[in-house]
Amino acid sequence: MTSEKDHRRSVWIYLFILAFAAMAAGLSDQVYSNFFKDAYDVSAVQRGLIEFPRETPGVLVFILLSLLSSLGDIRVAMVAQILSIFGLLWLGLLTPPFAVMLVFLLINSFGGHLWMPLQESIGMSLIRDESRAGSLIGRFKGVTMAFSLIAALVVFVGFRTELFSFTSQIKTVFLIAAALLLVNFILLFALDRKTGRPQETGIEITSRKRLRLVFRKEYKFFYLLAIVFGVQKQIMFVYAPWVLIDLLDKKTDTLAMLGMIGGLAGIFFVPALGRWIDRFGIKKMLYADALSFVGVYIVYGILSAGFSSGWLMTAGLPVLLAFALFIIDRMSMQMGIIRSLYLRSIIRSPSELAPTLTTGQAMDHVVSIICATGGGLIWSIWGPQYIFFLAAGLSLINFFVAVKVKEKVSDPEQPHTASS
Secondary structure, rough: OOHHHHHHHOOOOOOHHHHHHHHHHHHOOOHHHHHHHHHHHHHHHHHHHHHHHHHHHHHHHHHHHHHHHHOOOHHHHHHHHHHHHHHHHHHHOOOOOOOHHHHHHHHHHHHHHHHHHHHHHHHHOOOOOOOHHHHEEEEHHHHHHHHHHHHHHHHHHHHHHOOOOOOOOOOOOOOHHHHHHHHHHHHHHHHHOOOOOHHHHHOOOOOOOOOOOOOOHHHHHHHHHHHHHHHHHHHHHHHHHHHHHHHHHOOOOHHHHHHHHHHHHHHHHEEEEEEEEHHHHHHHHHHHHHHHHHHHHHHHHHHHHHHHHHOOOOOOOOHHHHHHHHHHHHHHHOOOOHHHHHHHHHOOOHHHHHHHHHHHHHHHHHHHHHHHHHHHHHHHOOHHHHHHHHHHHHOOHHHHHHHHHOOOOOOOOOOOOOEE
């Protein structure tokens, strides 16, 4: 057992890593839709097709994790930063032809998707008090939201003052993101220097000879949640912003402003979400998760139908409502910690946590690719509203899982708080 002082030091290092990762994502991933529109003038169909190279690494990342797993989680996380930096540098220094841009986007995406399961597994390894697991994960997410807010502020000021531009050859915003990831690489390197004796940091450093995809009957509801998340994620990252960009002609500074509002609300919302999980349990929060997505997407579908057909004004109250939905949707995505904590509560062995998270990530990305490419066609042929109505219908699966999950009486000595 590590000392309390060593554990606090580990938590603080991890918080700094989360902070820089959130800043970098806010200056790259969160502005890609505007980048594609301004630099390449893509259509809705093309926007959907772009998600194929962007999401494919999420399906294949387990192969890369398997090849690198003998390095240990922190060193693999360092590799992830290098890949992301390389992709961002070329996107920032050049405006390559569309096909070449997709190659650098793919490299950057490999780094980001490699980091995702490692970020979660390292964070969960820092949990010591099971009764406050939700609160600690909420604290981690709160830091991410806070620095996403700072990133949104930087984007807003940068594009409003024309310091940043997607029509110039040099994309300064991407270069800043790459610099932040370089700082993260240094932090991870410093952390790795301490892991010669893992007890100094409190982080369980895995040395798996082979990372495999884990398919177990006990985890079936987690897999269902992961699949639905693949749909919800594409709506949040691709088509919800595209309503604002394509139908309402909103620019990067507007989306950054909405990101700031969502980030500010998230600073309070996410830690509260962690406390609600501890107080009400995973089952009740799964109901809340399902309700939030179904409600948001039904209203989003009605609004997008109105904007595209002309029976709703593209100014005034309807636009303000679209802005509000955009913010709520971003906040709803943070409820993914419920899914992760649910898996942790039923996991058979701690060694299966990272590979099972990776399995869920691979499944949600397969669905993401299908949803992104199919969504662009649905948008162009039938109308944008049907994408949102379909997503609302699929989100009802979250209700089904909530019904099936059985809450267990919490025992302070046992990590399991729910079962399937």
